[in-house]
Amino acid sequence: MARPTSAFRCTECGWSTVKWVGRCAECQQWGTVVDAGEQTGIVRSLHAVAPSATRAARPIGQIESGSTAHRPSGIGEFDRVLGGGIVAGAAILLSGEPGVGKSTLLLEVAARVAATGRRVLYVSAEESTAQVRLRAGRTGALHDELYLAAETDLATILGQVDQVSPELLIVDSVQTVSSSLSDGLPGQPSQVREVASTLIRVAKERHLPVLLVGHVTKDGSIAGPRLLEHLVDVVCQFEGDRQTALRFIRALKNRFGPTDEVGCFEMTGDGIVEVPDPSGLFLSRSRTAVSGTCVTVALEGRRALPVEVQALVVGTKAPQPRRVVNGVDPSRVAMIIAVLERRANLPKLGDHDVYVSTVGGVRLVEPGADLAIAVAIASAMRDRAIPHELAAFGEISLAGEVRPVTSATQRRSEARRLGYSTILDVESGSVHAAVERAMTAAMPSRERELDAAF
Numbered sequence: 001m002a003r004p005t006s007a008f009r010c011t012e013c014g015w016s017t018v019k020w021v022g023r024c025a026e027c028q029q030w031g032t033v034v035d036a037g038e039q040t041g042i043v044r045s046l047h048a049v050a051p052s053a054t055r056a057a058r059p060i061g062q063i064e065s066g067s068t069a070h071r072p073s074g075i076g077e078f079d080r081v082l083g084g085g086i087v088a089g090a091a092i093l094l095s096g097e098p099g100v101g102k103s104t105l106l107l108e109v110a111a112r113v114a115a116t117g118r119r120v121l122y123v124s125a126e127e128s129t130a131q132v133r134l135r136a137g138r139t140g141a142l143h144d145e146l147y148l149a150a151e152t153d154l155a156t157i158l159g160q161v162d163q164v165s166p167e168l169l170i171v172d173s174v175q176t177v178s179s180s181l182s183d184g185l186p187g188q189p190s191q192v193r194e195v196a197s198t199l200i201r202v203a204k205e206r207h208l209p210v211l212l213v214g215h216v217t218k219d220g221s222i223a224g225p226r227l228l229e230h231l232v233d234v235v236c237q238f239e240g241d242r243q244t245a246l247r248f249i250r251a252l253k254n255r256f257g258p259t260d261e262v263g264c265f266e267m268t269g270d271g272i273v274e275v276p277d278p279s280g281l282f283l284s285r286s287r288t289a290v291s292g293t294c295v296t297v298a299l300e301g302r303r304a305l306p307v308e309v310q311a312l313v314v315g316t317k318a319p320q321p322r323r324v325v326n327g328v329d330p331s332r333v334a335m336i337i338a339v340l341e342r343r344a345n346l347p348k349l350g351d352h353d354v355y356v357s358t359v360g361g362v363r364l365v366e367p368g369a370d371l372a373i374a375v376a377i378a379s380a381m382r383d384r385a386i387p388h389e390l391a392a393f394g395e396i397s398l399a400g401e402v403r404p405v406t407s408a409t410q411r412r413s414e415a416r417r418l419g420y421s422t423i424l425d426v427e428s429g430s431v432h433a434a435v436e437r438a439m440t441a442a443m444p445s446r447e448r449e450l451d452a453a454f
Contacts (some may be wrong), residue, residue, distance in 0.1 A: 002051035007036040074112025077274040083257015087205040091200045095214040096238035111141035121166035125176040139271030154179040173213035244361040263302035282307040282360035290382030295391045296372030297411040304414035311376035312355040327358030343400030344432045367395040368405035384442035391415045392424035
């Protein structure tokens, strides 16, 4: 008889090998290959089990829908992303880079919910209760209905839930909690899977909403097994730049609402503050018209935001001129420069360094900002300042046409609400016509000097 060999299997994709490896050769995940615990070649059969009377399948019309109403958390921007509030029994995963403010945001959510009379249990598996208490005192998140515990064992956390009987449970974070029913260290795929599945099962059985904090890897994805994102009901991403105080929260998955909303926050010394109207955050404060600037109306989820694009064009004798961008896609900027050289009568751009950036640290990833980038580059090239009342949005094709973008009516309405009377969009026709129209309305450098003097 042949000697049985042990098999190792990937918990993510099911790939198997005869020896242990640190990285799965199929899905390229680290730490997911574990001992299968059984001999290869043995097939076990699974027998059917009759369901109980309460779990028997029934016509869908006879099943009660239950309560799926959204209960506001007290933070409007957070409720906007969730679809109106927190649903009973929902499992919400909040991910983000270290130091972005995940714990501060959830502590503020816990305080707002506790202020409405609902009991909240905040479990910190990374900090001590004294550290969380110090931050809560600084941000004003102290309330009698907010209970705090520092635990890393899953069984103890469940005991805290039985004792406190909260109406909202917050666990910070799911990667630092371990269960005795699973082998391995906290954060490993098996541990994360066991902890998440248990907490989600408790949430569904007790109609208890659970907020989980998730760590991210160096490439920005959520740490742990991919199954974690499938188990939860809502996946939110909290992002922001360390150099700015602005923070955004987006819903990557939402079973109870839309996934195209975005919430805006600002980190201050007293905690995190929501920004209901961020219209002025991405515009410069200069009252004097400066060449190389143009305002576009970007769409973040369902929210239209005015963003100022700045460009600087400097002559160079280098054989390869520089193209430096910040906040926009470098490949799209290179394409726009090529279109301007060929279609908009700006052939000298190949002899100049081009710098393009956005104001306020916002990132423009949609093609609707193409026309504003083109107008800003042309304005910097010809040294003619675009007036403050002009805004531009539209996608530029390789043929030099200005193509329509999504939600154009909403963008125009927001631009007119903010005082932009001249709007360049798809009605301008070609990029050459749009640039010439902007240059006609632009102010020459001599007129700007006289205007600044008076």
